[in-house]
Amino acid sequence: MLAQRRGGAEMAASGTQSELRLVVLGPVKPGNRTAVCSILGLDESQRDAGAQECTKHRGEAAGRQVVVVSSPAWYGSACSPDNRRTLISSLIASSSPGPHAFLLCVPVNEPAGDESLALDALAKLFGPAAVSGHTVVLFTHTEELGEDETLEQYVVTWRKDLRQLVERCSDRYHTLESGGAAAAEEEGRAVEELLEKVEQAVKESGGKHLSCPLYREAKERVRQRQMEIVRQRSPDSSASDPQREVKEEEMEAVREEAERSTGDFALNLDDIFPSHEKSVSPSAAPPSFLRGLWEKLVVWLRWLPSLVRVEALFGSLVGLFVGGSMGGTVGATVGSVATEVSRRKTEKTK
Template sequence: MEEPPYLSGDAEFTVLLFGRSDRSQFSLANSILRTDVFDDELCDIAESQRHRNEAFERKLAVVNTPNLSVYEASQKELKRVFKMSVCKSSPGPYVVLFAFHLNNISPSAVRILELVTKYFGDSILNHMMVVVCHEEDKEDSALEKIVKHNRDFRELIEKCGQRYHLFNERKARRDEKVSKQLLEKMDDMVRDNGCRFYSNHQYQEAEERIQTEEHFIMKGRKKEMLTKRKELESRYTGEGLEKELLLFETRIRVENREKAERKISEVLGFTLTAVDYAAAVGKGAALGALCGAVMGFEGMAVGAAVGAVVGGVIGGAASAAWGYVTNAAAQMNRR
């Protein structure tokens, strides 16, 4: 069987980590990375963050999003969070984890998963695993009986192909085998997905634009790099110079990448899903037909065709216009 590229080369094992409303996802990130990048009591962050480390014989990158329950009611803020998470995990995560505490399984968790699939597409579920964090002394078999009696949990794992993991946070702090078991389960899921990371049109657009922006930033720093190189050449020779140049060039690449990611996250647009696109086309066609009705049947046909195109291109505007027309029609009927 083909092995994931991050187990045998320089590829980075990127994990995208969503959470709900507690500290579980941040504790989980610490355990996966085998280093404390988040405080023990941290329950939320302002924006998506990526942390890297080398552990479990691989290069790791874990991207944590803010707790999504905070943004559940705000489409604008959710888009901001998701756009940054796409840019931070581009060109795509091998694994997506949805983490929450054992005592925090509720209908809200299901709603948040639906929000994730709305923006990322249903195919992200093929790369997703539910992680239930706890600090219980009970055996996993006993805990499984408890969680499987929860209807919301059953719905979550059904959407995720029955993939879930019970993660003991307290034991993980003492014994890295607990984290290793989770990593092994993630590796199995990656193999099931053909050793490919998750990608869609948003990720593809983001990566292309990030690379273009990186190139632009690098051109603007040529003078700075030349000056620094001359400085290093005056201070070091041989292997020492090679080491210092490598460190400097690596730092520049990381800085450029992070600047590009932030820039593109501000302008990246989430395009419509297929369902939303079809709805926008239909609404645009109906709107065009209504506007063309004043010219008779031929005008309606032309208006419908034009409206469908406009609806597909600017689905959001067509939807807004549709709302305006339906509201106006309702007001006319009341007169």
């Protein structure tokens, strides 16, 4: 069910298929930025640390031309409606005519509440195929796993919320993180495997990037804006296609300027992001900082059962029933035995 897919490097040739367009979605945290740096081989001085807007990088990775658009977590409750509209519009323009894959960064050490909302939003914005056919879950902070515990074991055994995310993305998941002395050598292979999975997903989706009304509109708006920019720079040009008057090496800069200046799209975000803060907020609205802490606490309480191992809870209950110092010892023993039995059972099913 959670077997990581590996696909060949071949992709159907069609127009814009010469480069892989990837959209990295996630909070402005080291896990997100490290993903961008890892894919394109950027060092820390080149990354956009703390960026609060969409950024775009172009380069070569594993022998492929890759474009990586990185966006903050506009799907989180901390993002204001106006900022959300601007970020989504920028993401659409920067990744037009459509991304080959969304890479949803998911920390393994946190509840997956916002990430589930992200998949809901992608499906409503771009259609169900954006999730089932063009999204890869990119796990971060895997150093939090036990020393002898694999990512698959952890997700399958302990984290129903993470397992559901992966299932919605057609069992596509990956991590670019590795530990130990061979970490540097393994990173290149991890990037190559990620791109192979993206290419396999594209192949299964008909060999094309994601296409939908929003991206078709973006493609046309960017094209029109490019022509306007070229005409402004070459007012005396009488060519039917002003772009022919611009050198090839300048066209990419013109395109990126066009992407930045297309303006916001007419997005009906009320249906996509219904107001849910009222149902979890205190009766008296606290300051924004305290409200953020309150919302975080509510999310953690909601997802606590998926984060705490069942065997440990069982052992604690036994200890509580027995009582006293003896109860603590018995409970710890029962919990350890239950954990080992579960681990062995997991290994047998693999």
